[in-house]
Amino acid sequence: MKTRDLIKALEADTARPRLASGIIWPLAGGAAVLVAAVVFFATIGPRSDIGDAMETVRVQFKFVYTLALAASALPIVLASARPGSSPWHLAPWLLAAPLLLAGAVATELIAVPSQEWAVRLIGKNWFYCMMLIPLIGIGPLAIILATLRHGAPTRPIFSGAVAGLLASGLAATFYAAHCTDDSPLFVAVWYTIGFAVLTGLGALGGRLFLRW
Structure with missing residues (x-):
């Protein structure tokens, strides 16, 4: 084989995964949102006062927070799937x-009398929050x-854990539409426990299924 033919063959070989990745990730993202939506609407659905609630700052913040979590995890997951790519520069x-x-919690602690802190932290739906976020995610x-298996993650446990964070952000965005506990104190404790479950499952899944 001539050198020029070899170069063309290598280029063609590397072009196919890029094309596949360009297709498979949007499909995977759409499927993930669809599955989360089906589970959400089949089990709990949005809160009855969702229209009025969305006009309050605390409810709006819940969505800002959960979407920020998903948005920060997504590029790391995508980078993890590319062979030779290091996602560490995106970790911050x-x-x-x-x-x-943390800023929202600090604001809540300043604005709310200390005798109300425990009530807002515990809320009314702490048990369901811990269960439903992992269920949706x-x-x-x-x-x-x-989808990560389609790529070549070199750090399977880390990649799986960040996949868990991405799933957490997606699941919590749906769950936030149902949850009537809007305090950042509640979110900081019980949402985080749900995230920890999915992150742990992601790390375990990475260890078991993403190894080369």
Whole structure:
């Protein structure tokens, strides 16, 4: 084989995965959102006062927070799937959502009398929050992990954990439309426990299924 033919063959070989990745990730994203939506509407659905609630700052913040978590995890997941690509330079973006939440919690602690802190932190739906976020997110997590297998993640546990964060952000965005506990204190504790479950499952899934 001539050198020129070899170069063309290598270019063609590398072009196919790029094309496939360009197709498979949008399909996977759409499937993940669809699965989360089906589980959400089949089990709990939005709160009855969702229209009025969306006009309040605390409810709006919940969506800002959950979407920020998903948005910060997404580029790391995509980078993890590319062979030879290092996602570590994107990792600091994962601090964006926690910093937003920390600011909201600090504001709540300043604005609300201390005797109300415990009531707002515990809320009314803490048990359902811990259960429903993983329930809504487990399907999207499975889809993301399956799509990562199509790529070549070199750090399977890290890639799986970030996939869990992405699934967490997606699941929590749906759950936030149902949850009537709008305090950042509640979100900081109980949403985070749900995220920890999905992140742990993602790391385990990465260890088991993303190894070369």
